[in-house]
Amino acid sequence: MSEESKFPMDDLVDTGVVDIAPEEASPPGKAPTAPSAFGKLLNNLPLLGIGLVVSVIGLIGVLMWQTQTTALQSGYVEESSLLLMLSQRVAKDAREAVLGNKEAFATLQDSKNRINSILKTLVDGDDRLPPSPATVSGTLQPVKDLWSALDTDVAVILTNKPALLSIRENVAAINQLSPLLLAISDEVVEALIAENAPQKIVSRAGTQRTWSQRITKDVNVFALGGMDAAVAATQFGKDAKLFQRINRGLRRNASPAVIEKIDASDEVFNQLNEYIQAAQQVVTEFFVSQRSAQRITENSEKFLVEIEALVASYQNLYGNIKYLKTLPFVLGGAALLFFLLFIRSLVASARQREFESNEQNREAQAAILKLLDEMGDLADGDLTIEAEVTDQVTGAIADSMNYAVLEMRTLVRQINDASAQVTTESEGTREKTASLQAQTGQQSEEIGTATESIVRMAQSMEQLSESADGSAEVADGSVDLAKQGSEAVASTIQGMNTMRDKMQETGKRIKRLGESSQQIGEIVGLIDDIAEQTNILSLNASIQAAMAGEAGRGFAVVADEVQRLAERSAEATKQIADLVNNIQADTNEAVSSMEDATREVVENTRLADEAGRALGEIEKVSEELSTLISTMANTARQQSEEATGVSGTMVHIRELSTQASRTTTETAESVDRLSVLAGQLKSSVAGFRLPAEE
Structure with a gap:
C-alpha cells in the first residue's frame, strides 16, 4: 500500500483564508459575487477590530479620568469643609475647658486630632486622596500656619486638664460648705450675746460672717477668670488666714459652750481651707490656660476666613477643563459605529463559510455511506473483509x-x-x-x-x-x-x-x-x-x-x-x-x-x-x-x-x-x-x- 493512499488527510483540512466576504447573502447553492474595493475596506475584520478597541479604550480612559477627578475634588471639598465646623468648635470648647467643663476636654481633643489629620491628608495625601495640587498651595499654607499657633494653645489647655478640673471641683465644694460655715458663724455670735460678752468680741465674731462670704465670692471670681481673677486669688488666701486668726482670738477666755461652737466652725473651715489650698496650688496653670483660650478666640475668626478661601480653591480646582465633557460622547459614537461595522462583517463572513461547509458536507456524506456499507460485516465478527481505498474524504x-x-x-x-x-x-x-x-x-x-x-x-x-x-x-x-x-x-x-x-x-x-x-x-x-x-x-x-x-x-x-x-x-x-x-x-x-x-x-x-x-x-x-x-x-x-x-x-x-x-x-x-x-x-x-x- 502506497504512502499517498494510506493517509490522505490533506483533503480534510481547509488551509485557505477567506479574505473577501459577499456584500449580500447569495441564494442557496450559488457562489457569492466579489465585492467592490469599498466593500473590502468595510469587511476588513482586523482593521474594524482595531478601531473598535481603540475607541472603547479611549472612552473608558476619559470616563475613568473624569470619575477620578470628580472624586478627588469631592474629597478635597469634603475634608476642607470639615475644617469650617471644627474651627468654631475648637474656640467654644477651649473656653468651656478653661472653666472646668469635663466634656469640653474630650471634644477639644477630638477636634485637635481631626484637624491635624485633615491637614496632613490635604498636604501629604492618604489612601483615598493624593497630596493637594500646587494650585491650592497659596490658600493651604496660611491655614497651616494659623493652625500651628492654635494647636500650641490647645495643647497647653489639654496638658493642664487635671489642674482645671480640680479648680472646678474645689470651687463646687467651697460653694457647698459656705452656707454651713455662715450658719455656724451666726451661732457663735448668738452664743456670745447670750453670755453678755463684750461688744468688741461680739463685733469681731460678727466679721467672721463677712469673711466667709467674701472668701466664697473671691473663689468664684477666680474660677470665672478675667481681669479680676489674679486679685481674687490673692485676696481669698489672705481672708482665709484672717478667719483662722480671729477664731483663735475668740477661743481665748471663752466659755465651754462658745468653744464648742468655735470648734464646729474650725472643723468646717478646715475642710473649706483644704479646697482653697488645692486651688492655690494650680493657680499658675489656670492663668496660662486662660491666656491660651483668649488667643484661640482671637484667632478663630481669621482661621475661619482662611478655611473658606481654601474650600473655594478646591471647588474651582478643575473648572478650566470643561471641554473634556463632550469627548466621551464623541468616543462613544465612534465605538458604536465600529461595533456595527464589525458585526456586519462577521455576518457576511459567516454566510460565506456556511456555503462552503454545505458543499463539503454533501460530498462527505456520500463517501461515509459507501464506507459503512463495506464495513457492515465487521460488527458480526467477520475479519475477512477489506474496505476500498479512494481519494475522497473517507x-x-x-x-x-x-x-x-x-x-x-x-x-x-x-x-x-x-x-x-x-x-x-x-x-x-x-x-x-x-x-x-x-x-x-x-x-x-x-x-x-x-x-x-x-x-x-x-x-x-x-x-x-x-x-x-x-x-x-x-x-x-x-x-x-x-x-x-x-x-x-x-x-x-x-x-x-x-x-x-x-x-x-x-x-x-x-x-x-x-x-x-x-x-x-x-x-x-x-x-x-x-x-x-x-x-x-x-x-x-x-x-x-x-x-x-x-x-x-x-x-x-x-x-x-x-x-x-x-x-x-x-x-x-x-x-x-x-x-x-x-x-x-x-x-x-x-x-x-x-x-x-x-x-x-x-x-x-x-x-x-x-x-x-x-x-x-x-x-x-x-x-x-x-x-x-x-x-x-x-x-x-x-x-x-x-x-x-x-x-x-x-x-x-x-x-x-x-x-x-x-x-x-x-x-x-x-x-x-x-x-x-x-x-x-x-x-x-x-x-x-x-x-x-x-
Whole structure:
C-alpha cells in the first residue's frame, strides 16, 4: 500500500483564508459575487477590530479620568469643609475647658486630632486622596500656619486638664460648705450675746460672717477668670488666714459652750481651707490656660476666613477643563459605529463559510455511506473483509480500518494460542501448590508450640531479674541515705557553732542600732521644721508669680516644684520618724530573742553529735547488704537476657512459617483464577471469523 493512499488527510483540512466576504447573502447553492474595493475596506475584520478597541479604550480612559477627578475634588471639598465646623468648635470648647467643663476636654481633643489629620491628608495625601495640587498651595499654607499657633494653645489647655478640673471641683465644694460655715458663724455670735460678752468680741465674731462670704465670692471670681481673677486669688488666701486668726482670738477666755461652737466652725473651715489650698496650688496653670483660650478666640475668626478661601480653591480646582465633557460622547459614537461595522462583517463572513461547509458536507456524506456499507460485516465478527481505498474524504478512514482489521486477525490468533497454554500450565501448578500448602501448615503448628514454651520461660526469667534489680536499688538507696544523714549531721553541728558566734555578734550590732535610731529621730524633727517653712515660702512665691503674668511664668514653675518637694519632704520625715520608733521597739525584742536562741543552739549541737555516731553504724551494715544483693541481681539479669534472645528468635521463625503458609494458599487461589480467566478469554474471541490459513 502506497504512502499517498494510506493517509490522505490533506483533503480534510481547509488551509485557505477567506479574505473577501459577499456584500449580500447569495441564494442557496450559488457562489457569492466579489465585492467592490469599498466593500473590502468595510469587511476588513482586523482593521474594524482595531478601531473598535481603540475607541472603547479611549472612552473608558476619559470616563475613568473624569470619575477620578470628580472624586478627588469631592474629597478635597469634603475634608476642607470639615475644617469650617471644627474651627468654631475648637474656640467654644477651649473656653468651656478653661472653666472646668469635663466634656469640653474630650471634644477639644477630638477636634485637635481631626484637624491635624485633615491637614496632613490635604498636604501629604492618604489612601483615598493624593497630596493637594500646587494650585491650592497659596490658600493651604496660611491655614497651616494659623493652625500651628492654635494647636500650641490647645495643647497647653489639654496638658493642664487635671489642674482645671480640680479648680472646678474645689470651687463646687467651697460653694457647698459656705452656707454651713455662715450658719455656724451666726451661732457663735448668738452664743456670745447670750453670755453678755463684750461688744468688741461680739463685733469681731460678727466679721467672721463677712469673711466667709467674701472668701466664697473671691473663689468664684477666680474660677470665672478675667481681669479680676489674679486679685481674687490673692485676696481669698489672705481672708482665709484672717478667719483662722480671729477664731483663735475668740477661743481665748471663752466659755465651754462658745468653744464648742468655735470648734464646729474650725472643723468646717478646715475642710473649706483644704479646697482653697488645692486651688492655690494650680493657680499658675489656670492663668496660662486662660491666656491660651483668649488667643484661640482671637484667632478663630481669621482661621475661619482662611478655611473658606481654601474650600473655594478646591471647588474651582478643575473648572478650566470643561471641554473634556463632550469627548466621551464623541468616543462613544465612534465605538458604536465600529461595533456595527464589525458585526456586519462577521455576518457576511459567516454566510460565506456556511456555503462552503454545505458543499463539503454533501460530498462527505456520500463517501461515509459507501464506507459503512463495506464495513457492515465487521460488527458480526467477520475479519475477512477489506474496505476500498479512494481519494475522497473517507479514503484515509478506509485505509486505517483495513490496517486495524489486519492487526485484530493477528491478535485473535495470539489470544487463542496463549489461552490454551495457560490452561495447561495452571493445572500442573495447582497440584504442586496443594502439596506445599499441607507441608507448611504442619510446620507452622510445630513451631508455634515450641515458641510458646520458650516465651513462658523467658517471662519467668525476666520477672526474677526485675525483682533482683528492685532489691539492689533499695539497698543502694539505704546506703546513700545513711551517708547523707551522716554528712547532714556534721554540717548541722558546724552550722550551729557558726550560728552561735554570729548570733552573739548580731546582738551587739542590734544594741548599737538602737542607739543610732535615737539620733536619727532628733535629725528628723529638724528636717520637718525646715520643710514646713519651705512650703509657706513657696506658696507666697507662686501667688506673686501668677500676679506677674507671663514674666513670672518660669518662676511660678520653680515655686510649684519647690512646694511639691517641701510637701514630699514633710511626708517623708513623718514616715522616717515612725520607722525609727518601730526600729527601737524591734531592737529590744531582737536582743532578748538572740539570747534564748543561743542557749537552744548549744543543746541542739549536743543532740546532733549523738545522732551522727548512730548513723555511722547504720551506714556500715547497709553497704554489706547492698554488695550481696547486687551480685544476685547481675546473675539473674544475664540469664533473663539469654532466655529473651532465644524467645525472640523462635517468634521470628514462627512468623516466617505462617507467612509462607499464607503465601502458598494465595498462590493456589491465583492459579485457580488464572485458569478461569484463560477459559473466559478463549470464549470471548470464539465469535471472530478468521480467513483460511495459507
